[in-house]
C-alpha cells in the first residue's frame with residue numbers, strides 16, 4: 102500500500118511494463134528468426150547431395166552460427182523476463198542538460214534508435230556508480246575516459262516474477278534492506294549471483310585490472326568464491342572482443358565446488374569457462390593420470406599424531422612446495438642439458454658437417470628458448486638438411502671422378518682384356534663407393550642422434566628424487582642428512598607403489614615442460630584460483646610459467662589455511678617470489694556476509710587463540726541470530742541424546758541444510774551408526790568424492806567443510822577434540838564459519854583444550 106502512494110510508483114510501474122513489452126517483442130522476433138533459419142538449415146542440409154553441396158553446406162554453417170547467437174541472447178532474454186533490472190540511477194553528466202535514468206540489470210537491452218539503453222548491464226562502466234558512488238558529485242571511467250557529473254538517485258528495485266514488488270532509495274549500498282533480505286535466505290542455493298547486492302569493496306575486486314596479478318585476502322564468508330565468478334563474468338563482458346570465454350579458467354578445490362560454480366555461471370550469462378581442479382588440470386597438462394596418495398592423508402596424520410613426531414613430514418611437504426625445490430630441479434636439468442650434446446663432430450665421408458662445438462652452441466644458446474627434446478629435433482632437422490646438400494654434391498663428384506678415370510683408361514689403353522678388367526674393376530669400385538655413401542647417408546643422422554641421451558620427464562624426476570647422491574648434490578647444501586634420507590626413502594616407498602604426492606605434480610610438470618614442452622594448444626590466458634591459501638609457491642609459479650600469463654587472480658584466506666604446512670602462509674611472499682616483476686595488486690575483504698554477528702563473534706574468539714597480530718578479523722554484516730550454545734557433556738551417550746534433540750529443533754525451525762561437523766571422518770562414521778540405529782533421521786557422510794549436496798542432514802569431517810555453507814551447523818567433539826595447535830584452531834574456525842543462521846558446539850568434557858580461557862563463550 103505504502104509503495105502505491107510513492108510519487109514515482111506510476112512511473113516505475115509503467116517503466117517496468119514498457120520493458121517487459123520490449124522483452125516479449127524481442128523474444129517473439131528471435132523465435133521467428135530461429136524457426137526461419139532452422140528451416141533454412143534443413144533445406145540446405147537436404148540439398149547436400151546435389152551439385153552445389155558445398156555452397157549449401159556453407160549456408161547451413163552460417164545459419165547455424167546465427168541461431169547460436171540468437172540462442173545466447175534468447176536465454177538472457179528469458180531470464181530477464183522475470184527480473185529485467187534491479188536498480189536505477191539518475192546521473193547528470195557535466196555539460197549535458199538532462200538527468201538520465203539508467204536501469205541496471207543482468208543483461209543489457211537496447212532499443213532501435215535510442216542512445217540510452219533500456220537496461221544497462223551491471224558490468225557496464227556506468228553501473229559502478231550504483232555499487233560504489235554516493236549521491237552528489239561523482240565520476241566513472243570508461244575505456245580510459247573519465248565522465249564527471251552528479252548522481253541524483255540510487256534506487257534499488259525489487260521485481261519478482263515480473264511484478265514490481267518494492268523499491269527503496271539509498272545512498273551507500275551497505276547493509277541495506279535488500280542485502281539483509283538476500284542474506285536471510287537459506288543455503289539451498291549455495292552460490293548465487295549477487296549482481297544486485299554487490300558491495301563497494303567487492304565491486305573493486307571484481308573490476309580490478311585483470312592484466313596484472315591480483316591477490317585477494319578475504320575473510321571467511323566475504324564472498325571470495327562469489328566474486329571470483331562475477332569477476333570472470335565482468336571480464337568476459339568487458340573484453341568480449343579480445344578474449345574467448347574458453348580462455349578463462351577457474352580452479353576450485355573439488356568437484357562439489359565445481360558443480361556449484363557450474364550452476365551460477367550461466368545465471369551470470371557466462372558459459373564455456375573452463376572449470377577444473379588443480380589435480381585434474383595437472384593431469385591434463387602432464388598428459389597422464391598421475392596416481393596420488395590421498396591429498397588429505399597428511400592433514401589427517403597431523404590431526405592424529407603429535408606435530409613434533411611429524412617434523413620431517415612437515416618440512417618435506419613445505420620444501421617440495423617451495424621455489425628452492427624448483428631451483429634444485431632446475432639445477433639438475435641444467436646439468437643434464439650441459440652434458441646433452443655428443444662429444445664428437447657430426448661427420449660424413451670424413452668431413453665435419455657440424456662440429457661438436459657448433460652443435461653444443463646451437464643447443465645451449467640458439468635454441469635455448471625451446472624444451473630440450475624440441476631442440477634435439479631442431480638439430481636433427483639441421484643435420485639432415487646439411488647432409489642432404491653435401492651428400493648430393495659428393496655423390497655427383499665421386500661418380501664424376503670414377504667416370505673420368507674410366508674415360509681416361511678407355512682413351513689411353515689399347516682395347517683388350519686388361520683394359521676391360523680395369524674398367525670393370527673401376528665400375529665395381531665406383532658402385533661400391535656410391536652404395537657405401539648412400540648407406541652412410543642413410544644412417545649418419547640416425548647414428549649421431551643416438552648419441553644424445555634418452556630422457557623422459559618421469560624417469561628424470563624419479564631418478565633425482567630417489568638417488569641420495571643426486572638429491573644431496575642438487576638440493577643438499579642447506580639440508581641435514583636426516584632430511585635428505587627422509588626425502589629419498591619416502592620417494593622410494595611411494596614410487597615402488599606407483600604413487601606420487603600432490604606436491605610432486607608441480608615438479609613433474611616443470612620437468613615435462615623443460616624436456617618436452619607443450620603443443621601450442623594451451624588456450625588459457627586468464628586464471629582465477631579460489632581457496633588459493635592452499636597453494637604453494639611452486640604451484641603458483643608453475644601455473645604462471647606454463648600458461649605464460651600474469652592474468653592471475655588468487656583469492657584466499659590465510660586464517661582458513663588448514664593446509665598451511667603445504668600452502669601459503671604469507672601473501673607478501675607470493676608477491677615477492679612468484680610475481681617479483683609483475684606489479685601484483687593486493688586487496689582485502691573484511692566484511693563477511695555469510696553468518697550472524699553472534700556466530701562470527703564466537704568464531705573470531707577461537708581465531709584469536711592464534712595470537713597472531715597480523716590477522717584481520719572478519720566483520721559480519723549486522724544481522725543478528727541466536728547466540729551459539731557451547732555445551733559440555735559428561736560422556737558420549739549424553740552428548741548424542743542432546744544432539745538428537747538439537748537436530749529435531751533445527752528441523753522444526755525449517756532449516757534445510759544441517760551440517761554435523763566432526764573433527765575427523767572416524768567420528769563421523771561413529772555418529773552415522775548412532776543415527777542409523779535411531780532410525781529417525783537419515784544422515785549421509787560428506788566426503789571428497791561427493792559431487793552434489795543441497796539439503797538434508799550431513800556429517801562432515803572438519804577438513805571437508807572448507808568453502809561450504811549450511812543453514813545450521815552443529816560442531817561435535819566426542820573424543821577427538823580441538824587443541825591449541827594453530828592447525829586445530831583454524832579447523833575449528835573454518836567449521837564455525839560455515840553456518841548461515843545457527844551454530845552450536847557440543848563436546849564431551851576434557852576434549853576441548855581450545856576453549857580454555859576463551860572469554861565470554863556461552864556454556
Ligand SMILES: Nc1ncnc2c1ncn2[C@@H]1O[C@H](COP(=O)(O)OP(=O)(O)OP(=O)(O)O)[C@@H](O)[C@H]1O
Nearest residue numbers: 295298299300321322323324325326327694695808
Ligand atoms: N554482496 C553480497 N550480497 C549477497 N550475498 C552475498 C554477498 N557477498 C557474499 N554473499 C553471500 O555470502 C556467502 C559467502 O560467500 P562466499 O562463499 O563466496 O564467501 P567466501 O569468501 O568464499 O567464503 P569462505 O572463504 O568462508 O568459504 C554466500 O552465501 C554468498 O552468496
